[in-house]
Amino acid sequence: MTSSHHFFKKIKEINIDSVTKKYGSITAVKEVSLEIQGGELLILLGPSGCGKTTLLRMINRLVEIDEGNISINGQDIQDFNPVLLRKNIGYVIQQIGLFPHMTVKENIGLVPKLEGWSEKEITGKVRDLLELVSLPPDQFINRRPKQLSGGQQQRIGLARAMVMDSPLLLMDEPFGALDPILRKQLQEEFISIKEKLQRTIIFVTHDIEEAFRLGDRIAILKDGQLIQLATKNELLVNPANDFISDIVDSKQKFRHLDNLTVQDMMLPLEEKYIFRVSQTAESAIKKMRDAEIEFGIVLENHEYRGTITLNQLYANPDKILGKLSLEVPLFHPDESVAVAMDVMKKNNQFIGVVKKNKPEGILLADELLSRLI
Amino acid sequence: MIAQVWKTQQLTIKTVEHLSMVFMALLFIIIIGVTIGVFLYNKKNLSDIVLNILNVIETIPELVLLVILMPFFGIGFKPTLVASILYSILPVARNTYVGLTQVDRQYLESARAMGLSEREILWNIRIPLALPMIAAGIRIAIVFTMGVVTLGGLIAAGGLGGPIQTGIHLYDKDIILVTGLWIGILAVLVDSIGSWVERYLNRRYGYD
Numbered sequence: 001m002t003s004s005h006h007f008f009k010k011i012k013e014i015n016i017d018s019v020t021k022k023y024g025s026i027t028a029v030k031e032v033s034l035e036i037q038g039g040e041l042l043i044l045l046g047p048s049g050c051g052k053t054t055l056l057r058m059i060n061r062l063v064e065i066d067e068g069n070i071s072i073n074g075q076d077i078q079d080f081n082p083v084l085l086r087k088n089i090g091y092v093i094q095q096i097g098l099f100p101h102m103t104v105k106e107n108i109g110l111v112p113k114l115e116g117w118s119e120k121e122i123t124g125k126v127r128d129l130l131e132l133v134s135l136p137p138d139q140f141i142n143r144r145p146k147q148l149s150g151g152q153q154q155r156i157g158l159a160r161a162m163v164m165d166s167p168l169l170l171m172d173e174p175f176g177a178l179d180p181i182l183r184k185q186l187q188e189e190f191i192s193i194k195e196k197l198q199r200t201i202i203f204v205t206h207d208i209e210e211a212f213r214l215g216d217r218i219a220i221l222k223d224g225q226l227i228q229l230a231t232k233n234e235l236l237v238n239p240a241n242d243f244i245s246d247i248v249d250s251k252q253k254f255r256h257l258d259n260l261t262v263q264d265m266m267l268p269l270e271e272k273y274i275f276r277v278s279q280t281a282e283s284a285i286k287k288m289r290d291a292e293i294e295f296g297i298v299l300e301n302h303e304y305r306g307t308i309t310l311n312q313l314y315a316n317p318d319k320i321l322g323k324l325s326l327e328v329p330l331f332h333p334d335e336s337v338a339v340a341m342d343v344m345k346k347n348n349q350f351i352g353v354v355k356k357n358k359p360e361g362i363l364l365a366d367e368l369l370s371r372l373i
Numbered sequence: 374m375i376a377q378v379w380k381t382q383q384l385t386i387k388t389v390e391h392l393s394m395v396f397m398a399l400l401f402i403i404i405i406g407v408t409i410g411v412f413l414y415n416k417k418n419l420s421d422i423v424l425n426i427l428n429v430i431e432t433i434p435e436l437v438l439l440v441i442l443m444p445f446f447g448i449g450f451k452p453t454l455v456a457s458i459l460y461s462i463l464p465v466a467r468n469t470y471v472g473l474t475q476v477d478r479q480y481l482e483s484a485r486a487m488g489l490s491e492r493e494i495l496w497n498i499r500i501p502l503a504l505p506m507i508a509a510g511i512r513i514a515i516v517f518t519m520g521v522v523t524l525g526g527l528i529a530a531g532g533l534g535g536p537i538q539t540g541i542h543l544y545d546k547d548i549i550l551v552t553g554l555w556i557g558i559l560a561v562l563v564d565s566i567g568s569w570v571e572r573y574l575n576r577r578y579g580y581d
Contacts, residue, residue, distance in 0.1 A: 060486060083488050087488030088488075101577065111487050160487070
């Protein structure tokens with residue numbers, strides 16, 4: 001494949017350093033600084049006119065920066081030819097902008113064609129991408145945009161943005177024009193595509209639910225300024241000011257139950273919670289008292305064995321923990337909090353363990369509730 | 374009556390002559406008009422002046438234009454061709470220019486964001502999307518050119534204008550009527566071909 005100008009294979013980090021953009025007397029973006037980590041999906045969230053789209057368009061130089069600078073993997077974007085820079089960055093807009101005079105294949109394959117790929121390479125790539133966005137290639141490859149529904153068009157738009165395998169995707173309210181049911185469906189598909197491809201994605205939206213559903217971290221902007229950049233849990237639990245708490249509706253956190261994952265709400269596994277299988281109950285009681293905790297998890301050679309509580313230890317002070325540890329519900333970090341709470345309730349358990357390969361945290365029903373209220 | 378006029382006035386050969394003049398003129402008109410349109414798109418600050426000049430030319434009555442050209446090009450086919458071209462460049466050039474500049478922003482935006490250069494955008498996006506508009510300009514040019522070429526009969530350009538002249542000089546109603554109607558029918562036929570092409574382009578390259 002002859003793809004001439006791959007500036008970056010992988011995004012390590014993108015640094016936005018006190019960037020300002022003015023249009024006449026209006027300041028669209030004012031001294032915004034933020035860092036995007038490679039592989040994450042960062043949401044730019046805010047009311048319309050807050051500067052989020054302008055900020056996004058500065059990254060591929062559709063809008064030129066007035067002050068400050070942006071660097072990708074440490075390299076200032078001003079050092080790149082803007083046309084070549086854009087070939088390295090995928091871009092999806094709400095209006096999609098599929099070219100009406102071209103077929104699906106020609107739309108997706110336009111840049112590869114200009115880059116001199118062979119017909120066979122282009123067809124192969126287009127078919128792969130159509131599969132990826134769940135459109136049967138044989139059925140869709142020769143259609144024109146007019147013959148596609150809104151959701152299908154947006155899928156093609158996404159495929160087109162990914163054709164050059166750019167490690168960075170910029171998305172400007174890509175699902176904004178779709179009806180709510182279709183939007184949710186595309187968001188879900190998008191999440192699975194995202195997991196598969198491991199791209200770095202910067203995603204503009206004004207929809208808080210969408211932000212919570214898709215985002216790893218969320219940057220909230222207002223009047224061109226960055227107000228808070230945090231994970232959803234932090235935004236809910238520690239909103240920086242009233243504006244943020246209004247936006248995330250922190251008084252009604254239950255609303256977000258579906259979009260919060262176990263990982264967002266768990267207590268990270270600290271040393272004080274860890275006990276060994278061979279330990280006696282007596283020594284464990286002492287450790288718990290010193291650390292002022294009432295439960296812990298038992299490991300054997302770093303493998304999870306079970307959970308213990310203080311009350312249960314009091315009843316059997318002579319036994320070793322291996323005999324005492326209880327089974328509690330296990331959760332994957334990406335599982336939804338709503339599902340986890342349901343499982344805990346059904347099992348009549350106040351504690352759950354979060355575990356991927358090894359234990360990562362503890363989910364406490366009380367703690368969860370107090371955070372959500 | 375019709376058969377007689379057709380025979381004496383050699384309308385078959387005159388029709389061929391007439392149409393070949395029209396098509397030759399159109400060829401020049403399209404090449405020059407589209408080129409001017411693309412040129413103006415690249416030099417937008419000149420567009421007002423150039424389009425105004427072409428506008429002024431178009432306000433000159435066809436007959437006057439033919440007469441003005443005679444000192445430079447003599448009589449016959451040449452001045453008729455030049456007059457047709459001068460007369461019809463405006464609709465083609467203007468429609469090309471407007472078609473290129475008024476491409477919907479979303480297409481330009483996504484083309485730019487994909488990393489197309491302005492040149493690539495012109496060839497791959499703007500020109501194809503401007504085709505229906507350009508075709509509409511050419512259709513206007515067809516109608517104009519049919520008229521000018523017919524008038525060219527006055528200055529011995531040949532074609533179907535010739536028999537009309539003859540008819541006027543001999544005051545032969547039959548010749549005037551038959552030839553005149555035939556020119557009218559031809560104009561409608563050629564225009565309907567144009568309209569068919571325009572509709573096709575609209576389906577193929579149109580937005581909605």
